[in-house]
Amino acid sequence: MSSPYKGMSPNTIKLRYLGKVTFDLVDSLLLIVLKRLEEIEEDVNLRKKVYSIIMECSQNLCIHVDAQSSHKIYDIGCVSISVRKKLDGYKITSGNFISNERVSHLRETLDEVNKNATPEGLKKLYNKVLTNNNYSTKGGGGLGLIDIARRSNHKLEYTIDPIDDKYSFFKLKVSIKKNSK
Amino acid sequence: MTRLILESTPKTPDVHFDRDSGIFEIKGMSCAEYALDFYRPVFEWMDGYMINPKSKTTLNVKLKYFNTSSAKCILQLLERIGKIQEKGFNIEINWYYSKDDEQMITDGENYSVILGLPINLVEIEKK
Numbered sequence: 122m123s124s125p126y127k128g129m130s131p132n133t134i135k136l137r138y139l140g141k142v143t144f145d146l147v148d149s150l151l152l153i154v155l156k157r158l159e160e161i162e163e164d165v166n167l168r169k170k171v172y173s174i175i176m177e178c179s180q181n182l183c184i185h186v187d188a189q190s191s192h193k194i195y196d197i198g199c200v201s202i203s204v205r206k207k208l209d210g211y212k213i214t215s216g217n218f219i220s221n222e223r224v225s226h227l228r229e230t231l232d233e234v235n236k237n238a239t240p241e242g243l244k245k246l247y248n249k250v251l252t253n254n255n256y257s258t259k260g261g262g263g264l265g266l267i268d269i270a271r272r273s274n275h276k277l278e279y280t281i282d283p284i285d286d287k288y289s290f291f292k293l294k295v296s297i298k299k300n301s302k
Numbered sequence: 303m304t305r306l307i308l309e310s311t312p313k314t315p316d317v318h319f320d321r322d323s324g325i326f327e328i329k330g331m332s333c334a335e336y337a338l339d340f341y342r343p344v345f346e347w348m349d350g351y352m353i354n355p356k357s358k359t360t361l362n363v364k365l366k367y368f369n370t371s372s373a374k375c376i377l378q379l380l381e382r383i384g385k386i387q388e389k390g391f392n393i394e395i396n397w398y399y400s401k402d403d404e405q406m407i408t409d410g411e412n413y414s415v416i417l418g419l420p421i422n423l424v425e426i427e428k429k
Contacts, residue, residue, distance in 0.1 A: 144335060148312070165402045169367070173405075176369055180335050248416055251373055264370035272405070 132161045137203040141196070142186055147179045154204060161206065170272045170297050171211045175204055177265045178215040178293065186217050197288065210299045216292040224281055224289050231277055234266050238276040247271055273297050306347040314340045315365060319347060324356030328379075329364040332372040341375035348382045358392040359383060363410075364426070366400070377413065384419050395421045401428065 134157045138150060154175055162168040182200045191197070201216040219227065237246045247267045255263065270277050278294040303321075310316035315330040334340050361383050368376060380395065387393045397410035407423055414421040 152312075165400070166404050169403065169405060173367070173369070176333060180369065180371070184335060244412070248412070251377060252416060254374075264373055268370045268373075 133206045134158070134161060135205050137201070139199065139201045141198050142179075142182050142200045144183050147183055150179060150202070151176055164299070167210070167297065167299060171204070171213070173272055174213055174269050174295055174297065175202070177269050178202060178213060178295070181265050182215055182217050185219070185223075192218075192288065195284065195288070211297045213295045213297070214292065216290060218284070218288050219281070219291045221283070221287060221289055227291065228281065230263075230266055231279055234270045235276045238270055240271075240274065243267060243271045269293075269295055303347065303350075306344065308344075317344060319344075319351070321351055321356070324359045325362070326360065327362040327364065329362075331366055332368040332376070334369075335371060337369070337371040337375045341372075341379070345378060345382070348379070352382060352386055352389075355386050355389070355391050358394065359386050360394040360396070362396045362398065364398040365406075368409075373409075377416070380413055380417055380419060380421075384417050387419070393419075395419060396424050397421045398424045398426050400426050 134154070136150070136154065136157075138146075151172075155172055158168045158172055162171070179202055182202065186198055186200055195218065197218045199218070201214070203212075203214050205212045234243070234246065237243055247264065250263050250267060253263075266277060273295050275296060275298075278296075280290075280292045282290045282292075284290055305321065306317060306319040308314070308317040310330040313331060313334045315328050315332045317328050319326040332340075361379075363376070365376075383393050383395060397406075397413075399406035399410065410421050410423050413419070
C-alpha cells in the first residue's frame with residue numbers, strides 16, 4: 122500500500138534527480154544533501170562518507186557525461202542520481218549514458234577496484250593512483266571510483282547495459298552501512 | 303609577491319601563504335571538479351618561494367573536506383614542503399582534523415607515510 126506521505130518521517134532523506142546535469146546543479150544538490158545530512162545524521166563519519174560518495178558520483182557524472190551527442194530515443198545528456206536513507210545505512214545510485222568506445226576502459230577500472238576490494242588492497246590501489254601524477258584528458262585524477270569503494274568498504278556494484286551500437290547505460294549502486302569502518 | 307592570499311569559495315579553500323613569516327595556511331573546503339586549475343597558481347607561488355625559503359616553513363592544513371581531484375594537489379603541495387626540507391631547511395606540517403573525523407586522520411597519516419614526512423595530527427578544539 123502506498124500513500125503520498127509514506128517516507129515523510131523526520132529523520133530520513135530520499136532524493137532522486139533525473140535529467141540534464143551541470144556543475145551548478147550538482148552544487149545545489151550537494152548543498153541540499155549536506156544540509157539534510159547535518160540535520161538527520163549524528164554519526165560524523167557516516168555523514169562524511171555519504172556526502173563524499175554523493176560528491177564523487179555526481180562530479181563523475183558531470184565530467185563524463187557526453188551532453189553534446191544526440192540520440193533518436195534518449196537524451197544522452199541526462200543522468201540519474203539518488204540517495205536514500207535506509208534502516209541500516211544509506212543507498213546511493215547514479216546512472217549515465219556512456220559511449221561504447223569507453224566501456225572497456227570503464228569496466229577495466231571497475232574490475233581492478235573490485236579485485237582489490239579489501240581495506241588494505243584499496244589503500245594500496247588508492248596510493249598507486251594518488252602518486253602516479255596523471256590526470257585524465259577530462260581533468261579527473263582517476264581516484265573517484267577507488268575512493269567510493271574505499272569509503273563504502275564494499276565492492277562496486279554496477280551494471281553496464283548496451284543500448285545500441287553507440288551507447289550503453291552505466292549504473293552504479295553504492296551501499297554504506299552503519300558502523301562500517 | 304610577499305603573500306599569496308586566495309579567498310575561500312564554497313568549493314575552494316582559503317589560502318594564506320606568508321613569505322615573511324614562513325607560515326602557510328590552507329583552510330576550508332577543497333572540492334572543485336578540476337582542482338588542478340585552482341592549485342596551479344599556488345604551486346607556481348611555492349616554486350618561487352622554494353628558491354630562497356625562510357629558515358623554517360610551517361604548513362597548517364585545516365581542511366574540512368577534500369575530494370579526490372584535490373587529493374593529488376595536496377600531495378603535490380606537501381611534496382614541495384618536503385623539497386624545502388631536503389634543501390636543509392626546517393619544516394613543520396600540522397594537519398588539523400575535527401573530533402571523530404577518522405577519514406581526515408587516516409588521510410593525514412597516509413600522506414606522512416607516502417612522503418616520509420613528519421605530519422603532526424592536531425585535533426581542532428570545538429568552541
